[in-house]
Amino acid sequence: MNYNWNWGIFFETSPDGVHTYLTTLLMGTGWTLATALTAWCLALLLGSVVGVIRTTSSPWMVRLGNAYVELFRNIPLLVQMFLWYFVLPEVLPPAMGDWLKQLPDASFYTAVIALGFYTSARVAEQVRAGIMSLARGQRFAALALGLTTPQAYIYVLLPMAYRIILPPLTSEFLNIIKNSSVALTIGLMELTARARAMQEFTFQVFEAFTAATIIYIVINIIVTFGMRWIERRAAVPGLIGAAAPVAGH
């Protein structure tokens, strides 16, 4: 293989004149994690609300929740990113659109919103499945004790549901980290984008991509082990914690 390996490239100064290539990759990792974590908070919040709505007894609310999930699940993430980034500022009133376009770090905020909504549909599916898996008696018992419906959800149903759906939520969290790389198409300089930039400046393709791959694998291992630990501590005694296989990324 006639390829000139040069692992020392990581310690050479990148075109910004200040940081080494290694530092730029680590800065990219920071953006990846910041994007994924912020989007995850949004996804958990929206996903829980929509998931709960889909388990209520009002047919209209359930239909609305179903429509939300179908909408965000059936459009590719790349297309959703473009809709938020290119289309939204155009269809808003001109003043608001201009403000959006001039926002500093616009690609970061757009990526968070796009990833958050995209993942929230998947979280909503899990939350709904978690609540539906609880015995009906739990809801009845909560209501019989005099709790209102919101109280029954907040104090009884949701805490149980979260503990049950923790394993699938872990894989959704791993997905959101990986999916944050799609934000490079709207100009977010996250890890994959930094590796790509490094490859373009130095032509050291395989060193750059190897480094990015290793960083992604390390993040994956840390998250997996951390979540296993939490899953063990949060497991509901008396339930068999086996998850059925689902398609996904």
Add this chain to the structure above:
Amino acid sequence: MFSNFDFDVIIRSLPYLFYDGMTFTLALTAFATAGGIVFGTLLAMMRLSGVPPLAVAATGYVNVMRAVPLLLVIFWFYFLVPYIGQWVTGAPRPIQVGPFVSSFVTFTLFEAAYFAEIMRAGIQSIPRGQVGAAQALGMTYLQTMGYIVLPQAFRNMLPVLLTQTIILFQDTSLVYVLSITDFMGAASKVAQRDGRLVEMYLFAALVYFLISFFASHLVRRLQRRIAIIR
């Protein structure tokens, strides 16, 4: 808001969007699904073979592929495939294969890791007694797999395999980064050429939505039918 919405640009570019773009998207989806299921089944069999080197290799492959974003894998193979080609054919220099071939290779190898996990669950869903019964009848490993285990595993997992295919169909939009004219690539090229981002991206979203929505609707119906027979 939609006062200057230009439907005409969509009508004008329909042949380009569907004849050039969607054809490639569907070809890539079909090829990667077929190749991914074949390679994924092999990986699942390796992983469950009980032969340590095979199991470790397959597990490592699946775990690495699943830990890394598809976009990074697309970039990897875009630069790696020429060198693999050189190595396989013994050519003096890296073979220029272009984005089309490299995207076919990428999606097949990447999706194989996901199909492998689905097929592994499928194989494990077959009662152990059936394997024992096949062996008692004198069947070899390949006969047991080919006639007894895999047909049932495949059937049990059909809804999940199809759902994964719908995800794969959506994922093919990421070949945009290699400037390939898939459906999304075609839409984005027209959008930029004519300055009609709003129309083209909304139309692309609508088309992806309709196809994925009806496909997943069909999968759910299939799932119910299979559930009754079993």
